[in-house]
Amino acid sequence: MVEGDMKQYVKESFKGDMIYVSATPNASLGGLSTIRTTIPLDLTPVIDAEVSKGILEVAIRAPHEKFMWRLKVNGIPVAREFKPQVLARLKNSVFAKLVYDITPILKTPESLRKNRINVTIKYEGSDKIYVEHIGALIGYESDDAETRISMLSGALALEPGEETLLKIDHPGELDVPAVLRTVLILPSTQARILLKFNNNEDYMLGGVVGGEEVSFNVKCNNGLNTILVKHLESETQYYPKELLLSSIILMQTKYVEPLLEIIEFKTPEKISPGEKLRVRIKNKGQAKPGRALLTIIYRGQAIHQQKLPLLEPGEETEVEIPIKLPKGEHDINLRLVWRKLSKTMFKDNPIKLKIG
Structure with missing residues (x-):
């Protein structure tokens, strides 16, 4: 029983x-x-x-x-x-x-x-x-x-x-x-x-x-x-x-979710070692995130991470990202990660960089 x-x-x-x-x-x-x-x-x-x-x-x-x-x-x-x-x-x-x-x-x-x-x-x-x-x-x-x-x-x-x-x-x-x-x-x-x-x-x-x-x-x-x-x-x-x-x-x-997107890359065709990558990010969602990060992933490893401002819906920001990679062509991923209450969301942005 x-x-x-x-x-x-x-x-x-x-x-x-x-x-x-x-x-x-x-x-x-x-x-x-x-x-x-x-x-x-x-x-x-x-x-x-x-x-x-x-x-x-x-x-x-x-x-x-x-x-x-x-x-x-x-x-x-x-x-x-x-x-x-x-x-x-x-x-x-x-x-x-x-x-x-x-x-x-x-x-x-x-x-x-x-x-x-x-x-x-x-x-x-x-x-x-x-x-x-x-x-x-x-x-x-x-x-x-x-x-x-x-x-x-x-x-x-x-x-x-x-x-x-x-x-x-x-x-x-x-x-x-x-x-x-x-x-x-x-x-x-x-x-x-x-x-x-x-x-x-x-x-x-x-x-x-x-x-x-x-x-x-x-x-x-x-x-x-x-x-x-x-x-x-x-x-x-x-x-x-x-x-x-x-x-x-x-x-x-x-x-009610935020939605962060990279809307513009400001990158020359060829950048010098140590030069910064500039990107513009917009919140296309309906709420402000509780936390937001931008992470650079190279060969499966996070090589840089920085906090982002907490954008209101429709708001934009421009950030500069230091690139510390050797000369040559590199595939990197700019990953946006943000949180609303207990939910975590992310969006990957793969790009190719030529450093000379």
Whole structure:
């Protein structure tokens, strides 16, 4: 029988961008091993918006469901007692999920200076516990993005041959593909997992052991969507038997995007060593980037990089680029790279230079 449950913690139409970061450390605490661990979650730097919300989820495998521990986020205490919201009972242990609102912590000056969430757990019990999965969903308010997101979080355990059909309620559609992200803990490289989205998109997983986050582009419905999770039967016996399911996230994000283009090269047919290349760049998009760079790539290596001004839509700029190459003809690539919120975009501009 399938053990545990998944609960829908998020169903939201959000004006802004959202990112989800996770780790599956399988870190052990207690017993004769270490009593403290810090697990970092590195965030994509978002320069042009501030954090407006944050949800932390922690999945633990433990011999029993009640004990004392300490949980801190960026050095700030969050919990002292282990009180899971969802529990799956296994043969000799439990798989448990705890979910916290960490928005106030992420808005502290110290947290705003970091591009990282440090989750510290201290446990001094005589029995070992295992940190199987830590995930954080972070929202950044902005008029230049729109997000539709739904999230199931919990603790499910499926033995070989078992399956479960999960329902996820998704807010109104956007005309962009949806991304389905799933976090599972596989018991063996021999385990095979089938995911079926809305009864028409199949995904097979296997060949790995331990925590795994997988993502797929899917076509979602406005409203009810279904995810069938099936732990396929195997002729090979393995232990532990249970597939553990921790999270399912369905997300769509549509951006108002910048579009940087090189519109003019000011380069003589032949340039002297050390001479500068002049190019004119225009933002042909609909928004200002949060960050922009121009990189020179030569034979697969970046040989120069410089920051660009953050151009408003329709605005232009001219930059000078030092060229430090030997005499002769060279194929180089002028790569424009820019970011809007958490999305990174780029455009390559291959050119031939004759240096004499």
